[in-house]
Amino acid sequence: MNTLFKSINITQRVVLNSTTTFNKNSCRLYSTIVSRSSPLLNNNRLTLNRSAAETTTTTTITSNNTTNNGGGLKDFFEHVYTKGTYPVSGKSWEARDLRGKSFEDLHKLWFVLLKERNKVMTEQELAKNHKLVNPLRLKKIRKSMAAIKVVLGERDRLRKQLYILTKCPESERNQVQKEVERLTKLVGAVSLTPGLRDLEQLQDTLKVDESLESSIDNLQSTN
């Protein structure tokens, strides 16, 4: 858990008289993201509530997580920095930080970053000569959003390769199999079809090896 907290990024900290204070809203959202244990245990949480989405004739944006946390138009504005204070940002999220996370968590993080980007861009727009105090923040947000897309892309590619594996002729089978193995190692034990329980049950990486589990239990009982 500590290592996860180290990689919490883009939270706006105001350094004021050598004391650090966290932005409360960001921290609340991050704590929901971080409070996640092993992906094997949390398959039940991967539910995508599609029925809750609004129905209109044009595109609707589904953010089941953020509707309750929406803080109004105030979220477009940063704190006012008094003289001598400046916003500090941490490390950006990298793909290797995000690979173990479920779809739900990535979805939450996307909206946190989206709001953060709007906030920083507003600050840039309203600043004198469009100059940010800490311009690297914008780049870090962009990189983090890109990392989310990288991780989701890997999962998507694996799903497609698994489909191709069932349909491809024998001559190409080895090549596809290699690609599948590579991507399986990369993606790990994460659901490829979030919200679809029937398909999740077919996924090999999500299955628990019961003999292994029982042998671990035996070891613990003997010790």
Added chain:
Amino acid sequence: MSSGIKSVANASSKYWNNVYFPNMKLAVTRQTQKTFQQDRKLMFKSDCSVGKIDVKNYLKAVYDVEVHKVNTINVQGRIKRGATKHAYKQSDYKKIIITVDPKQVEPLTRK
């Protein structure tokens, strides 16, 4: 007959028109937050591809704000010329002016 088609369209759009990872940029411009409490209006700068209904849905979903009215203006980027002959064009953008519900008017500056 038409109502039947509409209901089918609504039902299908529930599944096919959802955006799970919206990537819309919105930034407040022209210091409009200072006059927000008087005229309930806020001006944003965004990409030209953004539509009025997109803005409404986006602000409802992400910021939980009901928007009554959206006005948009397309602005062409200015051509800049320096001391040399080299000239370049700034990118085009869209100005978006929203009018919110009187209940949701609040001071926008933070402590």
